[in-house]
Amino acid sequence: ADGKTVIVSNFSDGFNCYNIRNGKHLANLPTPIIHNVPLPSLFIEGDKSILCGSSCGYALLYSGNMNTILQVLRHSGMNLEIDDTA
Secondary structure, three states: OOOEEEEEEEEOEEEEEEOOOOOOOOEEEEEOOOOOOOOEEEEEOOOOOEEEOOOOOEEEEEEEEOOOOHHHEEEOOOOOOOOOOO
8 A cells, every 4th residue: 555554354343444654543444244353455456445355255345535435346146165274
């Protein structure tokens, strides 16, 4: 990302965004939580968007300014298995 912002899974209601330099809370990115597991997030498109995983099988695409859901990416309903032994 821009080296100034970090996004962390908060195990409660999605993701929290913080300014790395001063620790200021910038935003909450709400994401449905079904299973209390760490969730991935990634700045994409040159920091114009933020891709956030969920524990219910889909991903949310947020605007880089952290205030708008741009798209919800859903899978076709087939079961996905993740090998977490690596």
